[in-house]
Amino acid sequence: MKPPRILYVEDEIFLAKIVSETLQGRGFDVVLESDGGKAVQRFEEAKPDVCLLDIMLPNKDGFDIADAIRDRDTEVPIIFLSAKSESGDVVNGFKIGANDYIRKPFSMEELIVRIENVLRHPVGVAEPEDxxxxxxxxxxxxxxxxxxxxxxxxxxxxxxxxxxxxxxxxxxxxxxxxxxxxxxxxxxxxxxxxxxxxxxxxxxxxxxxxxxxxxxxxxxxxxxxx
Missing domain, CATH: 1.10.10.10 (Winged helix-like DNA-binding domain superfamily/Winged helix DNA-binding domain)
Known part of the structure; x- marks a missing residue:
C-alpha cells in the first residue's frame, strides 16, 4: 500500500525542511514546492491525497492555489498553514473549500493529527451541507x-x-x-x-x-x- 502523498507548498525554507522531514519520518510521501506559481502544476503532476498550503507565497497566494485546485478536484483535502490569523482569512479559506486551517506556529503532532483526520473520510464522498x-x-x-x-x-x-x-x-x-x-x-x-x-x-x-x-x-x- 502506497503511503499518503502530500503536496506541501511553503516558501519558508527552514520550516519547510522541518515539516517535510517530520512527515516523511511518519510515513508520508511529501512533494515540496516553494513557488506558488508552480503549485497547481505540481498538484496535477503529483496527484496528492492531501494539500498543505501556506497563504503568503511568491507569484500566487494560497487562496488562489486552493481555488484552482478546487476547479480540478472538489474532493482532495486542503489544509491551510498560515500566519494570517484574522477571522476573515479563516472564513475565506473555508469558503474556498478548505477542510482545515491551522495557524502558525503549530505543533507537528497537531498537524499530523489533522492530516490523519481529513484522510479518514473516503475520497469521493462529500459531506452533505446539512x-x-x-x-x-x-x-x-x-x-x-x-x-x-x-x-x-x-x-x-x-x-x-x-x-x-x-x-x-x-x-x-x-x-x-x-x-x-x-x-x-x-x-x-x-x-x-x-x-x-x-x-x-x-x-x-x-x-x-x-x-x-x-x-x-x-x-x-x-x-x-x-
Missing part, C-alpha cells in the same frame, strides 16, 4: 443548529467540536485528539475549556433526549443518536 440527527439539522459551514423550537448560531469552535463528534458518532473520540485538533495542544487550560464546550453542546442538544454525548472516563466522548 447534517440531520434526531430533531436537529446542523450546518457546519453556516455554523447553525436548528430545532423545530429553536434556531442557534454556533461559534466556530462549537461547530467544529460538534462536527467532529458527529463524524465519529457511536465511536469514542479521545480527549487528546479533540484538544490537539481544535485547540492545538492538550494542556490543562485547554482541557478545562473542552469541558465547558461539551457542557454547552449538551445543553444545546437537550431538546432531543435520544441524543447523548457520553463521557468515557479517562478516555474521551461518544456521540450517540438513539
Amino acid at each position: 447534517l440531520k440527527f434526531g430533531a436537529y439539522t446542523f450546518n457546519p459551514k453556516r455554523q447553525t443548529l436548528l430545532h423545530p423550537n429553536e434556531q442557534r448560531k454556533l461559534s466556530y469552535r462549537e461547530s467544529e467540536l460538534l462536527r467532529l463528534l458527529y463524524q465519529n458518532r457511536n465511536d469514542v473520540v479521545e480527549r487528546r485528539e479533540i484538544l490537539n485538533l481544535l485547540w492545538g495542544s492538550d494542556s490543562f487550560f485547554n482541557s478545562r475549556n473542552l469541558d465547558v464546550y461539551i457542557t454547552k453542546l449538551r445543553n444545546y442538544l437537550k431538546g432531543d433526549p435520544t441524543i447523548e454525548i457520553i463521557t468515557i472516563k479517562g478516555i474521551g466522548y461518544r456521540f450517540v443518536i438513539g
Whole structure:
C-alpha cells in the first residue's frame, strides 16, 4: 500500500525542511514546492491525497492555489498553514473549500493529527451541507443548529467540536485528539475549556433526549443518536 502523498507548498525554507522531514519520518510521501506559481502544476503532476498550503507565497497566494485546485478536484483535502490569523482569512479559506486551517506556529503532532483526520473520510464522498440527527439539522459551514423550537448560531469552535463528534458518532473520540485538533495542544487550560464546550453542546442538544454525548472516563466522548 502506497503511503499518503502530500503536496506541501511553503516558501519558508527552514520550516519547510522541518515539516517535510517530520512527515516523511511518519510515513508520508511529501512533494515540496516553494513557488506558488508552480503549485497547481505540481498538484496535477503529483496527484496528492492531501494539500498543505501556506497563504503568503511568491507569484500566487494560497487562496488562489486552493481555488484552482478546487476547479480540478472538489474532493482532495486542503489544509491551510498560515500566519494570517484574522477571522476573515479563516472564513475565506473555508469558503474556498478548505477542510482545515491551522495557524502558525503549530505543533507537528497537531498537524499530523489533522492530516490523519481529513484522510479518514473516503475520497469521493462529500459531506452533505446539512447534517440531520434526531430533531436537529446542523450546518457546519453556516455554523447553525436548528430545532423545530429553536434556531442557534454556533461559534466556530462549537461547530467544529460538534462536527467532529458527529463524524465519529457511536465511536469514542479521545480527549487528546479533540484538544490537539481544535485547540492545538492538550494542556490543562485547554482541557478545562473542552469541558465547558461539551457542557454547552449538551445543553444545546437537550431538546432531543435520544441524543447523548457520553463521557468515557479517562478516555474521551461518544456521540450517540438513539
